[in-house]
Amino acid sequence: MTSTGKAFIHENFMLQNKTAETLYHTYAKTLPIIDYHCHVPPQEIAENRQFNNISEIWLHGDHYKWRAMRAVGVEETFITGDGDDKEKFLKWAETVPYTMGNPLYHWTHLELKRYFGIDELLSSETAEAIWSATKEQLAAPERSVQGIIKESNVKVICTTDDPSDHLEAHQQIRKEGACQAAVYPAFRPDKALVASAPSFVPYLETLGAAAEVDISSLRSLLEALEKRATFFAEEGCVLSDHGLRTLPFVDTTEKEAEAAFQKALNQETLTPQEEEKYQTYVLLFLARLYNKLGWTMQFHLGALRNNNSRMVEQVGPDSGFDSMADDRFAESLNRFLNELERTNELPKTILYTLNPIYNEVIATTIGNFQGGGIPGKIQFGSGWWFNDTKDGMEKQMTDLANNGLLSLFVGMLTDSRSFLSYTRHEYFRRILCNRIGEWVERGEWPADEKWLGKVVEDISYYNAKRYFAFPK
Numbered sequence: 001m002t003s004t005g006k007a008f009i010h011e012n013f014m015l016q017n018k019t020a021e022t023l024y025h026t027y028a029k030t031l032p033i034i035d036y037h038c039h040v041p042p043q044e045i046a047e048n049r050q051f052n053n054i055s056e057i058w059l060h061g062d063h064y065k066w067r068a069m070r071a072v073g074v075e076e077t078f079i080t081g082d083g084d085d086k087e088k089f090l091k092w093a094e095t096v097p098y099t100m101g102n103p104l105y106h107w108t109h110l111e112l113k114r115y116f117g118i119d120e121l122l123s124s125e126t127a128e129a130i131w132s133a134t135k136e137q138l139a140a141p142e143r144s145v146q147g148i149i150k151e152s153n154v155k156v157i158c159t160t161d162d163p164s165d166h167l168e169a170h171q172q173i174r175k176e177g178a179c180q181a182a183v184y185p186a187f188r189p190d191k192a193l194v195a196s197a198p199s200f201v202p203y204l205e206t207l208g209a210a211a212e213v214d215i216s217s218l219r220s221l222l223e224a225l226e227k228r229a230t231f232f233a234e235e236g237c238v239l240s241d242h243g244l245r246t247l248p249f250v251d252t253t254e255k256e257a258e259a260a261f262q263k264a265l266n267q268e269t270l271t272p273q274e275e276e277k278y279q280t281y282v283l284l285f286l287a288r289l290y291n292k293l294g295w296t297m298q299f300h301l302g303a304l305r306n307n308n309s310r311m312v313e314q315v316g317p318d319s320g321f322d323s324m325a326d327d328r329f330a331e332s333l334n335r336f337l338n339e340l341e342r343t344n345e346l347p348k349t350i351l352y353t354l355n356p357i358y359n360e361v362i363a364t365t366i367g368n369f370q371g372g373g374i375p376g377k378i379q380f381g382s383g384w385w386f387n388d389t390k391d392g393m394e395k396q397m398t399d400l401a402n403n404g405l406l407s408l409f410v411g412m413l414t415d416s417r418s419f420l421s422y423t424r425h426e427y428f429r430r431i432l433c434n435r436i437g438e439w440v441e442r443g444e445w446p447a448d449e450k451w452l453g454k455v456v457e458d459i460s461y462y463n464a465k466r467y468f469a470f471p472k
Helices: 018-028 042-046 054-058 063-071 085-099 103-116 127-138 145-151 168-176 200-211 218-234 254-265 272-293 309-315 330-341 356-368 390-403 423-441 449-468
Strands: 033-035 154-158 182-184 239-244 296-301 348-353 378-380
Touching (some): 033 449, 042 145, 042 168, 063 085, 063 103, 085 103, 103 127, 103 423, 145 154, 168 182, 200 218, 218 254, 218 272, 254 272, 272 296
Parallel strands (some): 033 154, 154 182, 239 296, 296 348, 348 378
16 A cells, blocks of 8 residues: 655655765665664564564554553553554554654654555554555565564574573574574673562572572672573673663672672662672673673663553553663763773673763763774664664764764664564664765765765674674
């Protein structure tokens, strides 16, 4: 189904000058995708899941859309509740016209265009026809998970995995060899760091069982984490990831960290300083381990999570009740990195901030710790979560260019749970080309197409390919 008028998503969408058009269509458009950080379920790749309708692939698990639907007054039963999938889609369709100005509006129509060839704007008037058209297309074999990955030209996917995961899905994907993309795990040990959480002690039992280690001391915990990291490395893992409100760093000793760990193990209340000592010690251990393994370490900083206690109790955590934090972290971040650098044990590192007021803190911090013969060893990560908007991505790239080297940037990731989100790479590339084009058109960058094209190609694909050095 197509529109009779000019399509909203057209070939020069977001490209506002001739330089941008040339850079995008000649250099960026056809490059493969390396999605080095996402939350798609690897089991669905292994099973090559076929979705029954667009709600399953579009609305289940998408807290971006959930927030918008709540804002326009949609009842929770049609968001995270037990409402019928078609009813949920119709409610989303009613919501979409109100999202103009939010990237959801662009993402929605990019996905409809790229995967279903639909040019109509989604609304309550077009919803029935779009529901039927997408349902029919999703039944086709090429619209399976692996079919979508192939069509999207994705070469690498890095999922987000707990250390206790046995990675059977990754093993199945590799064994069958049918998926076009190489799918690797990424090590996310967050649950081992929040010693004050009620779930901490039960989690240690799960981790210990996976590692075949009786976790009764700090050293045994570190042994278990190292065993699991080694296992992950054998399965192709080259990245770790940590989601932290702020990066802790206080002077601590093994004895102090052990004392804090034992209090947590005995389910006693830790003081904030005790937990910070524990976290500092464990994170430094992990960072040194990552360096030994040759991994890249990622820190996603600045999320204030699960703020609406009534709704979190009703529908669970990570359901769209998160926002930006404003904790200062410049000193602790620099001290943490320096503690590793002074013994030459700092791994390649990507730093993300959810609050853009700290963009320049990170952009200037990374310059303190470059070196070792590794281009762009310490990276300022792409605009993340609330910053993967047009303005957010432009600001991140501008702040990086002002204070560092944009040309070495490893580029975009989806950070998504949806297999239709690969269009975010297209969105990013269009914004990248347009921003460079603006600089060129204003005479701030030279109109050297060959060099500019290389910069665009590198940021879109080649920098990430070289930086991560995936096994395949």
